[in-house]
Amino acid sequence: MNPFKYGNIVSGKFFYNRKVELERVKATLSGGNNLVLYAPRRYGKSSLVNKALIELGKEGFITVYIDFMAIYSSEIFIRNYSNAVVSKKKSSIEKITKYISKIIRGIVPTVSFNQSGVPEFSFSWIEGSNKEETLEDVINLPEKLSSSKEKWIIAFDEFQEITKLNGESFEKILRSLIQHHKNVTYLFLGSRTHLLKDMFSNRNRAFYNSAMLMNLDKINIDDSVNYLIRKFSNEKIKISKEVAAYLVNKVNAIPYFIQFVAAEIWQDVITKNKVVEKRLVDKAIKSIIELKSDYYWELTSKQTNYRKKVLHALSCSNNGIYAKETIKKFNLGANSTTQKAIATFIDDGIIEKYNNELLFSDPIYKMFLEENL
Numbered sequence: 001m002n003p004f005k006y007g008n009i010v011s012g013k014f015f016y017n018r019k020v021e022l023e024r025v026k027a028t029l030s031g032g033n034n035l036v037l038y039a040p041r042r043y044g045k046s047s048l049v050n051k052a053l054i055e056l057g058k059e060g061f062i063t064v065y066i067d068f069m070a071i072y073s074s075e076i077f078i079r080n081y082s083n084a085v086v087s088k089k090k091s092s093i094e095k096i097t098k099y100i101s102k103i104i105r106g107i108v109p110t111v112s113f114n115q116s117g118v119p120e121f122s123f124s125w126i127e128g129s130n131k132e133e134t135l136e137d138v139i140n141l142p143e144k145l146s147s148s149k150e151k152w153i154i155a156f157d158e159f160q161e162i163t164k165l166n167g168e169s170f171e172k173i174l175r176s177l178i179q180h181h182k183n184v185t186y187l188f189l190g191s192r193t194h195l196l197k198d199m200f201s202n203r204n205r206a207f208y209n210s211a212m213l214m215n216l217d218k219i220n221i222d223d224s225v226n227y228l229i230r231k232f233s234n235e236k237i238k239i240s241k242e243v244a245a246y247l248v249n250k251v252n253a254i255p256y257f258i259q260f261v262a263a264e265i266w267q268d269v270i271t272k273n274k275v276v277e278k279r280l281v282d283k284a285i286k287s288i289i290e291l292k293s294d295y296y297w298e299l300t301s302k303q304t305n306y307r308k309k310v311l312h313a314l315s316c317s318n319n320g321i322y323a324k325e326t327i328k329k330f331n332l333g334a335n336s337t338t339q340k341a342i343a344t345f346i347d348d349g350i351i352e353k354y355n356n357e358l359l360f361s362d363p364i365y366k367m368f369l370e371e372n373l
């Protein structure tokens, strides 16, 4: 089996590093302070939080994880959230259902059985009921179920998506209620860093100053290099420090892409010579570009001609998009027009503004553009 894994959350033997970050997340949450964890896409936020929640669970906290990416209405939130919360309570489902019928307005809770015959919590709406009341009661549910001896920790992943629910009203309701929760601590995480940061550091927003902000950086390059060497060597595959560093730097040290390229290399060499050379790194990247080229072409063809020009310039100008030489070489217009194009890329998640640098969220897409535009 491929020892490298890419996609969503990784855990167990697929997870490496992040010791310091893990301790910080755990210490903040177990100390009862709310935390915002932000980083660009695919840096490993969800995996880190997953690990933190597992460990906090072992320390006696009740933990809940909710992904706002999958939530497109407040009704879905009510359903998913109440289910996630109820499933964490150890008392019998019948007992808790009875309790919930008393404290949540607007719904009739029932016990149903899933395909394996395991009892599950479900509910039906009371017709004509006030859904905002139900929402409030569901948000307060963890606090009601918790106690000073049984504290809860709740993680909201891709939290910036909340603004797509009912504009800012959902955000306001959530904030106004959870600020009174004494035995529940909240962790907010997300990949749209500018949106998430704005929610917590803009004075006019409901969550202003309500949590500590923590930025998750990439994994240290040396640690990733050592990890690659170790993992390949477990498979009796040799990779030198230099080649491993070449791989890591090629993909801008973004954890997801390190794993993606390494997995591709493993597939290529496992039955062959078992030595990874630089050219095999390039070969793996090339085959990933091919694999994703339909998607990349679609993404590119959606852009206006001017935006294509800016993308092209971003992908291969070394001295910055606003440098005189770049403007001349790519025949760019006024800086304000270029800025507008970049703002669209940032909104669409193609480009990340990180430490004042403009970076491609997907370094392989950058290589695709370099080759094809």
Ligand SMILES: Nc1ncnc2c1ncn2[C@@H]1O[C@H](COP(=O)(O)OP(=O)(O)OP(=O)(O)O)[C@@H](O)[C@H]1O
Pocket: 005, 006, 007, 008, 009, 010, 014, 015, 016, 017, 018, 039, 040, 041, 042, 043, 044, 045, 046, 047, 048, 191, 255, 256, 257, 259, 260
């Ligand atoms: N600590 C880690 N150890 C090994 N691989 C990791 C680690 N962190 C991230 N990865 C790699 O990155 C991929 C994405 O991780 P994860 O989903 O946790 O990131 P994310 O920041 O939540 O991403 P997204 O922005 O897409 O939600 C994983 O599937 C894995 O390949």
Ligand SMILES: [Mg+2]
Pocket: 045, 046, 047, 157
């Ligand atoms: Mg994630």
